[in-house]
Structures are given as structure tokens and as C-alpha cells.
Amino acid sequence: MAARGRPLTFDRDVALRSAMDLFWERGYEGSSMKDLSEAMGIASASIYASFGSKEALFREAVALNAATQGQPPRVALAEQPTACEAIHAMLRAVADTITIPGSPRGCMLVLAAPTGTIENHPVREFLADVRRAQFEEIRERLVRGVRDGDLAASTDSLTAIARYYTTVMHGLSVQARDGASRAELETVITLAMAAWKVLAPDVPERQQPI
Template structure:
């Protein structure tokens, strides 16, 4: 009996290749909306369009995929913070730009507003404590970066010598976290900018001159 030629019969399709970039991007979107514990393997496989076997063949665990998604976030959407701190010529302007850009970036209408580092893992079960600890370390690093920028401003004479940069850094880290929560609750960019405007007042009290930006008033409409 003559065998059917592949050219005449049903074409043999190649197995679908796993698209790692798509998987990480899709996982990032889910983690932003649902958080770590709220995102199940079933959610991930359905959204990515692969089986659990295929997913585990590339990522040994959900935790590994989450860590890669966090790294993606920090190098893309979340990279604005470090850039804002380094771009401005004065410490006051750096904090101004950090808060102003956060207000715009955190306000999202798809339910994923705010900062993933601030909201991704806040409370979790004991079995996920290692993940929560790494997220805490990332938040601590962000706070340290703010303090370092304020310290540079203090050393340059932009801020008075009695300026408590540690407390101010903690205050601005808390402000960003609060803006994240407000954004997740539906606050608009304009509402977040008003919060940012108010938050600049304490830093303004320690300035040694009126150099730089006065605040966010020009970009906020009533």
C-alpha cells in the first residue's frame, strides 16, 4: 500500500515554541493586578496560552517567574525613579521629578495602578516569606537611593546642614507607597499630583535658596 506523501496529506505542524518574553510580559501584567499570592499557576497558563508542563519546563516555579517579572519591571516601567533622582540638577528638583512622574505612571485605568514593588507582596503566608523579604529589600534600596540623593544635596549646600535626610527619605518612600495605594483605588494623575505637591512642602523648608522648581502647581489643574 502506497504511503500518503506529506505534500498531499495533512501538513505536519511544528510544536509551538515557548515564547519566554511573552510569558514574562504576561506574568508581569497579572502580578500587577492580582499580586503574587492572588496569581495562580492556572491564571498564568491560561493567560500565556501554555500548559503547566510547558511553563515549568522554562520556569522551575511561580516564584522564579515572579522574580523575572520583577526584574523586567525594574528595568522598564520602574526605572523612571532612579532616572529622576539622577537627572535633576538639585535634590529638590530630583524629588519633584520623582513624585511628578510617579503621579503620571501610577495612575492606570486597567486596575494595575501603583508600583509593583510597593504592592506586589505586602502580606503573605509563611511559605512565601522569602519572596516578601526580597520585596522589602527592594523597597529599602529605593529608600536608600532617595536618601543618597538628599545627602548629595546637603553636601552641595542646597539643603541646610540640620536637614534630617534619613527621615525625609522615609517620608518620601512612604509618600510613593501611599500614592500607589491611592492609584490602585482609582485616583487620577491629577489627584496624585496634588498629593505630590503637598509632599514637597517639608523639603522646601530645608532649602537654602529658591533655585529650581517651585513645585507641581504648574502641572496641576484644579
């Protein structure tokens, strides 16, 4: 009979959460294996044995972030009855999640991206793909608004509107990391939603933001 590997002597979920917080705070390149070992409370050998590599650990951390901090904005985007309300609720949910006391400020998908060495190119592309998926989710919600009759826009306009609000969402993250308060982010959101009247001028008056 083949020998079994040594059982884990740590809580993998807790360790992964600690790794997520470190990547979130310092970014991929700013989190060394020594830093990760200290934050997770386990030896680097155990990290490799349990997660495979630093990149594999990071990908799991991003998935955890999406399933936790990333969930409220997705729910808001999906559940509001009109496209305008969905975008507004999504931005407010983003602002809530990126300013949670005791958690790193800002969005991990925006702020953890590596910017340097060639060998980190797969990680950069991985995060870019995740961000592109966010854009597509927003665009699909706008398409649903056209289908539901609460938004009148061409295909090109939908793409532009989706890109605009994706940019606002990512910009909120940078502002939060730089110290903007939740109230200050709310002001940005209010201005961004005021732009809806220009971006979607054919929407019935009752659907326009107040």
C-alpha cells in the same frame, strides 16, 4: 551526545510580560499557577521548565517591572540638578507610571507583596529588600544634594526626609489602585513638596519649590 531539551514554542519575553501584568494586578498570592498559565498562554509544565518555579517567575517579573515602569522615576531622581527638583520629578514620574491607561494601576513592589502563609516569607523579604533599595536611592540623592551644596541637613535629617518621600511614593501607589486620578495624585505631590520647606529649611531660597 546528550539529548537536547525540547525547544521553546512560545515567546519567553511576551510570556514574562503577561506574568508581570498578572502579578501586578492580583499580587503574588492572588496569582495561581492556573491563572499564570492562562495569562501566559502556556502550560504550567512549560512555566516550570522555562522559569523554574512560581517564585523564580515572580522575581523575573519584578526585575522586568523595575526595568520598564521603574525606570522613569529612577532617571528623574538621578538627572535633576538639585535634590528638591529630583524628589519632585521622581514623584511626578511615579504618578505617571502608576496611572498608565491599559496597565495595572499602582506599583507592583507595593501591591504584589504576599501577606499570608509562612512559605511565602522569602517573597515578602525579597520585595521588602527592593523597597529598602528604593529608600537608599532616595537617601543617596539627598546626600548628593548636601555634597553639591543645594541641601543642608544632618545625617539623621536626611534619613527622615528619605523615609518621608519613600512613604509618599508608596502611598501614591495605593491611592492610584483605589481609583485616584493623575490630577488627584498631582495635588498630593504638590502638598508633599510644600513640606520640603519644613524638612529642609536651610536650603537657599532659589532652591525651594515654587
